[in-house]
Amino acid sequence: xxxxxxxxxxxxxxxxxxxxxxxxxxxxxxxxxxxxxxGYLWRNWLTTVDHxxxxxxxIIAALLMLFRGGVDALLMRAQTAVPENGLLDGQHYNEIFxxxxxxxxLFMAMPFIIGLMNVVIPLQIGARDVAFPRLNAVSFxxxxxGAMLLNLSFVIGGSPDAGWSAYFPLASTEFSPTVGNNYYSxxxxxxxxxxxxxxxxxxxxxxxxxxxxxxxxxxxxxxxxILITSVIIIFAFPVLTVALALMMLDRQFGTQFFAMQNxxxxxxxANLFWVWGHPEVYIVIxxxxxIYSEIIATFARKNLYGYKSMxxxxxxxxxxxxxxxVHHFYTMGHGVMVNxxxxxxxxxxxxxxxxxxFNWLFTLRKGKITFSTPMLYALAFxxxxxxxxxxxxxxxxxxxxxxxxxxxxxxxxFHYVLIPGTVFAVIAGYHYWFPxxxxxxxxxxxxxxxxxxxxxxxxxxxxxxxxxxxxxxTRRMYTYSESTGFGPLNMLSMVxxxxxxxxxxxxxxxxxxxxxxxxRDTTGDPWDGRSLEWSTPSPVPEYNFAKTPVxxxxxxxxxxxxxxxxxxxxxDYEPIHMPNNNGQPFIMGVAFFFFGFFMVFSWWIPAIIAGxxxxxxxxYRTFEQDHGHHISVEEIERTEKALRGEQS
Amino acid sequence: MKQLFPVPHVIGFVxxxxxxxIALVVVKFDLTFASGMTILGVTALVQAGLQLxxxxxxxxxxxxxxxxxxxxxxxxxGLVTIFGTLxxxxxxxxxx
Amino acid sequence: MKIDHAKPLEYSTEENRxxxxxxxxxxxxxxxxFSTLFAVYFTLVNRTGNGPxxxxxxxxxxxxxxxxxxxxxxxTIGLGIHAxxxxxxxxxxxxxxxxxxxxxxxxxxxxxxFVTYVHEGATIQTSAFLSSLFTLLGTHGAHVTFGLLWGSAxxxxxxxxxxxxxxxxxxxxxSLYWHFLxxxxxxxxxxxxxxxxx
Numbered sequence: 001x002x003x004x005x006x007x008x009x010x011x012x013x014x015x016x017x018x019x020x021x022x023x024x025x026x027x028x029x030x031x032x033x034x035x036x037x038x039g040y041l042w043r044n045w046l047t048t049v050d051h052x053x054x055x056x057x058x059i060i061a062a063l064l065m066l067f068r069g070g071v072d073a074l075l076m077r078a079q080t081a082v083p084e085n086g087l088l089d090g091q092h093y094n095e096i097f098x099x100x101x102x103x104x105x106l107f108m109a110m111p112f113i114i115g116l117m118n119v120v121i122p123l124q125i126g127a128r129d130v131a132f133p134r135l136n137a138v139s140f141x142x143x144x145x146g147a148m149l150l151n152l153s154f155v156i157g158g159s160p161d162a163g164w165s166a167y168f169p170l171a172s173t174e175f176s177p178t179v180g181n182n183y184y185s186x187x188x189x190x191x192x193x194x195x196x197x198x199x200x201x202x203x204x205x206x207x208x209x210x211x212x213x214x215x216x217x218x219x220x221x222x223x224x225x226i227l228i229t230s231v232i233i234i235f236a237f238p239v240l241t242v243a244l245a246l247m248m249l250d251r252q253f254g255t256q257f258f259a260m261q262n263x264x265x266x267x268x269x270a271n272l273f274w275v276w277g278h279p280e281v282y283i284v285i286x287x288x289x290x291i292y293s294e295i296i297a298t299f300a301r302k303n304l305y306g307y308k309s310m311x312x313x314x315x316x317x318x319x320x321x322x323x324x325x326v327h328h329f330y331t332m333g334h335g336v337m338v339n340x341x342x343x344x345x346x347x348x349x350x351x352x353x354x355x356x357x358f359n360w361l362f363t364l365r366k367g368k369i370t371f372s373t374p375m376l377y378a379l380a381f382x383x384x385x386x387x388x389x390x391x392x393x394x395x396x397x398x399x400x401x402x403x404x405x406x407x408x409x410x411x412x413x414f415h416y417v418l419i420p421g422t423v424f425a426v427i428a429g430y431h432y433w434f435p436x437x438x439x440x441x442x443x444x445x446x447x448x449x450x451x452x453x454x455x456x457x458x459x460x461x462x463x464x465x466x467x468x469x470x471x472x473x474t475r476r477m478y479t480y481s482e483s484t485g486f487g488p489l490n491m492l493s494m495v496x497x498x499x500x501x502x503x504x505x506x507x508x509x510x511x512x513x514x515x516x517x518x519x520r521d522t523t524g525d526p527w528d529g530r531s532l533e534w535s536t537p538s539p540v541p542e543y544n545f546a547k548t549p550v551x552x553x554x555x556x557x558x559x560x561x562x563x564x565x566x567x568x569x570x571x572d573y574e575p576i577h578m579p580n581n582n583g584q585p586f587i588m589g590v591a592f593f594f595f596g597f598f599m600v601f602s603w604w605i606p607a608i609i610a611g612x613x614x615x616x617x618x619x620y621r622t623f624e625q626d627h628g629h630h631i632s633v634e635e636i637e638r639t640e641k642a643l644r645g646e647q648s
Numbered sequence: 649m650k651q652l653f654p655v656p657h658v659i660g661f662v663x664x665x666x667x668x669x670i671a672l673v674v675v676k677f678d679l680t681f682a683s684g685m686t687i688l689g690v691t692a693l694v695q696a697g698l699q700l701x702x703x704x705x706x707x708x709x710x711x712x713x714x715x716x717x718x719x720x721x722x723x724x725x726g727l728v729t730i731f732g733t734l735x736x737x738x739x740x741x742x743x744x
Numbered sequence: 745m746k747i748d749h750a751k752p753l754e755y756s757t758e759e760n761r762x763x764x765x766x767x768x769x770x771x772x773x774x775x776x777x778f779s780t781l782f783a784v785y786f787t788l789v790n791r792t793g794n795g796p797x798x799x800x801x802x803x804x805x806x807x808x809x810x811x812x813x814x815x816x817x818x819x820t821i822g823l824g825i826h827a828x829x830x831x832x833x834x835x836x837x838x839x840x841x842x843x844x845x846x847x848x849x850x851x852x853x854x855x856x857x858f859v860t861y862v863h864e865g866a867t868i869q870t871s872a873f874l875s876s877l878f879t880l881l882g883t884h885g886a887h888v889t890f891g892l893l894w895g896s897a898x899x900x901x902x903x904x905x906x907x908x909x910x911x912x913x914x915x916x917x918x919s920l921y922w923h924f925l926x927x928x929x930x931x932x933x934x935x936x937x938x939x940x941x942x
Contacts, residue, residue, distance in 0.1 A: 651830065652823060652826070652827055652832065652835050653823065654823075654826055657819065657822050657823060657826065660819075660822075661815070661816070661819040661822075664815050664818075664819075665812065665815060668808075668811050668812070668815065668930075668933070671933070671934055671938055672804075672938070674938050674939075674942050675804065675938055675941045675942060679942070681942070684939070684942050685939070688934040688935060688938060688939060689934075691934065692930050692931055692933075692934040692935070695927070695930045696927045696930060696931075699818065699923045699924075699926055699927050699930075700923075700927070702822070703818060703819075703821075703822040703919075703923045704919075704920055704923045704924075706768075709755075709764065709765070709768075710755075710761065711761075711765050714765065715765070715768050718768060718769055718772045719768075719772060719775070721772065722771075722772035722773070722775035722776055723775065725776050725779070726775050726776050726778075726779030726780075727779070729776065729779050729780055729783050730779055730782055730783040730786065733783040733784075733786075733787055734783070734786055734787060737787050738787060
């Protein structure tokens with residue numbers, strides 16, 4: 001292999017990116033050394049097993065990826081803003097829409113949600129950590145290094161360029177000869193294993209570690225949504241594992257699964273991808289439903305309307321989500337029978353989803369609504385998401401789909417679902433739970449400015465795409481001629497994209513501003529919340545709850561405030577057992593990164609060595625004897641006094 | 649020595665060997681496809697059940713209900729994946 | 745750490761109970777993983793291209809040997825857990841040792857079988873059918889290989905540290921894994937080999 005095949009060359013933008021990657025890396029290393037923060041970074045973050053810190057790291061990584069994916073999106077909109085544009089060539093455009101999709105779904109939406117659930121779930125159920133804290137750290141580092149591996153592709157070897165769904169035969173070595181799709185199969189594989197472990201971890205945590213008295217039907221709705229999400233993760237991700245493994249075998253080991261000859265079946269890839277891919281949509285949307293349920297109940301100051309029907313509809317969605325995948329390729333050419341069956345199951349999902357929409361509306365009815373930033377996102381979500389849902393039912397009709405398939409109409413549809421659904425939700429959740437983690441609220445004024453920019457610009461960006469799609473503009477085309485008439489609406493969409501950028505920049509500026517100037521929150525309960533996480537002081541001490549709370553009903557904390565009854569018994573503090581920090585998960589992640597990197601280039605000997613290091617970290621784990629440590633009663637008393645001030 | 653070989657385990661082992669032999673019928677005799685598949689399906693499922701209840705002690709766990717739900721859900725997704733894939737990719741492909 | 749003496753050693757602490765439940769959930773994911781491989785296999789089973797079909801290459805004798813060996817190993821690890829529960833450390837270690845040896849024999853036969861296939865011109869690259877066959881069998885075989893490493897590590901710990909809540913927990917979880925591999929094999933035996941030779 002020659003050097004110019006190894007590094008991506010010939011693109012000024014890529015050179016600029018290379019330079020900036022080197023500069024940023026140097027700046028980080030120099031900064032850490034100058035301020036003597038290496039030890040702090042290692043002890044407090046890289047080796048941590050604390051669910052709150054892991055959650056924060058997930059969210060930081062997700063925000064970084066949001067900007068990486070956002071730049072991709074801006075470039076795409078800029079390229080298509082005018083006809084016959086030469087900003088990007090076809091190949092570069094292909095790479096950008098591919099990485100945009102992968103990053104936004106797998107390295108932005110999922111980690112953002114997993115970050116929020118890491119921070120919130122143990123607090124909401126009155127637990128001191130997750131069931132398997134070490135495994136939780138492993139999950140994070142596998143995700144993180146998987147994401148880094150994919151990002152590396154864009155300067156070394158070339159990015160994947162066959163779309164985020166990487167259909168065969170396009171993704172085969174014949175039509176995608178660069179290592180780009182090797183990066184795809186290996187980085188998603190590594191991150192996917194981490195996600196599967198997260199699913200197992202949270203399912204066990206929620207099933208086994210709830211505070212005494214908190215039966216399943218007394219759990220907050222966000223916890224319910226994560227329980228269901230974990231179930232979907234556990235049973236959907238193995239399908240992705242297999243699909244990616246087969247892709248790797250086909251591309252690097254000469255197997256014939258998706259080949260065009262020797263009995264291979266190219267559409268089998270599409271089938272497997274979507275068997276995982278459709279449940280994946282619900283993995284990112286159900287937690288959003290949970291977040292909105294919490295926020296709407298809190299800021300309408302009412303209990304959630306139709307709790308039971310919310311739960312039932314989520315369970316129904318989790319089952320249905322496994323029964324609809326063929327609607328992603330109605331046009332493949334299977335018989336009427338297949339399309340009819342999957343058409344019906346797809347439309348059936350609209351029923352439980354509709355139930356949820358009405359439940360939120362009835363929760364709002366006669367509520368004393370506070371228009372805080374998180375609430376604004378929740379309120380905007382309902383109508384915008386409904387547009388996304390209704391266009392989804394349009395696409396569900398197989399015969400009509402022959403018209404919409406792979407047009408901008410589809411692109412508009414799923415952005416109308418995923419942005420108000422997932423993105424608004426994680427931003428709302430991030431504003432909502434921010435004070436719990438950092439001890440101060442984000443500035444409301446800046447938050448609302450950002451909201452209006454994002455909400456309005458979102459519609460300006462994506463609504464025109466519905467019309468463009470109906471006019472016949474297909475997705476993934478890097479340019480078009482003026483005579484098509486697509487120009488003006490694409491330009492409008494570009495204007496919206498700029499507005500979205502401003503909104504997201506305001507969001508980040510708000511972190512800076514609020515860190516410097518915001519008033520500290522001393523109550524631990526800035527929003528007058530309903531569930532257990534608000535009963536802890538902010539920022540939350542390492543052990544979460546000095547005494548385990550006892551729950552008697554739904555919204556236990558709310559009623560303990562209203563009825564002035566204590567949440568814990570009168571007993572004294574007891575020493576708390578906590579797990580120890582350990583560097584093994586981080587080292588395992590690094591080893592996986594190198595394993596993946598060597599595999600991408602088919603450098604077998606280094607790959608085997610890196611694989612042995614991975615096995616070595618597992619062996620270390622099984623032989624080590626680590627019984628954790630205890631936090632003494634005196635230390636608990638000291639911490640609680642410092643955090644709660646005079647009132648305790 | 650005797651207490652090291654509990655009777656249920658021995659019975660389970662012998663029956664799993666027997667079931668494997670019964671399944672051989674499909675190779676040794678000329679059966680129709682349907683009856684062959686039925687024999688294979690029944691013997692395989694009984695064997696899986698033996699392992700699950702006898703050797704894996706799925707019943708003794710305090711979270712029995714969670715375990716059963718977990719296995720049932722896994723089988724639901726697994727069977728949907730197998731039969732759904734066959735339906736979409738083979739059986740329904742040439743149907744009108 | 746609170747130890748509940750009313751329960752078997754492997755269930756005696758809260759942490760142990762969490763781990764056992766967690767592993768069961770993981771096995772649920774494994775069920776889906778193997779189901780997907782079966783789905784791929786069944787889809788591609790008749791797509792043999794220019795290569796041989798299953799009925800041409802499958803042979804009953806090695807498959808029966810593999811089946812009996814693996815069923816026996818499942819039996820011996822069951823006995824191992826039983827011995828562990830009555831506190832017979834030595835018997836438990838013997839049974840675990842036999843299990844691992846049987847596992848190695850299984851692998852040996854499987855590898856010989858693969859070599860025979862390749863000599864007959866049936867490689868993983870020949871046709872879609874053979875790709876899916878080797879991948880399904882190979883994934884099961886890789887699980888057995890990993891099990892041999894993992895089981896040896898646990899056996900070593902039991903020898904060194906005795907039967908503690910920790911080692912008992914690991915041994916029990918390992919036995920779940922091993923039984924599960926046996927279940928998967930039964931389905932491979934029935935729906936790959938016997939169906940292929942029907």
